[in-house]
Amino acid sequence: MDASVKAGEPVIALRSVTAELGSRPVLRGIDLTVRRGEVVALLGANGSGKSTAVRTVIGQVPVSGGEVEIFGTPRRRFRDWARVGYVPQRTTAAGGVPATVTEVVSSGRLSRARFGLLRKADREAVRRALDLVGMADRAKDSVDALSGGQHQRVLIARALASEPELLIMDEPMAGVDLASQEILAKTLRAQVEAGASVLLVLHELGPLEPLIDRAVVLRDGCVLHDGPPPEAVGQHALPGHDHVHPHTSDLTPVRTGLLS
């Protein structure tokens, strides 16, 4: 671990970040911090700016104002991408070329491999990651032959294969059935216990709820809430459960944001 990042120090810090896409303001000055060892959920309705916020961190969306830091380094100067694992939202892993499951997951090791050569340790990490997501038996298959949920599990294995200190996942549970979600929740718990920090974009907390330390809720490019996860979602959504808990009264807009 890097001595420059002590316990509790930010591994991701966005300060007053603004971003425009197609000349429309998408982020209107957001603050978002993930500290070492923390699991932070980024929540909000469709189009609220969650993916855009995450993509400013990994440099896929330029910011027009504010600051983005990774491991205490301004994003533009950050080079140590082997420390970061990223699972994008619903994309194909292998742009047209039919790759095998092993090839896709191995690409997660490339930032660690010298001259693109995978060593024994790399192959073992790939194998472990596939085991973790329950896809080891499909290692030689083409990713074209996988279902959407299986594909998603391969993308997660790719991020895990790099054994990152920081995991950023954009809706990792989308299209994944409940049984696989439980497997992924267990996998993620092991990563967190090993010291990983995690930023998760989610639509609902689901099986990951017990892991989440803090939730940041976006609405229309602004932070609406930053604090305890809105556990109200679910039980409060049940008919007849409309009273307001004293400690969650200011979370009421959160429920709206999540369910809209």
Ligand SMILES: Nc1ncnc2c1ncn2[C@@H]1O[C@H](COP(=O)(O)OP(=O)(O)OP(=O)(O)O)[C@@H](O)[C@H]1O
């Ligand atoms: N490449 C782009 N060009 C123009 N506008 C974009 C682009 N990507 C996203 N947007 C717009 O930015 C806003 C935020 O999009 P973003 O993908 O960050 O939302 P999100 O919170 O991740 O939504 P979802 O829950 O649907 O994934 C939306 O209004 C979207 O239409």
Ligand SMILES: [Mg+2]
């Ligand atoms: Mg998104």
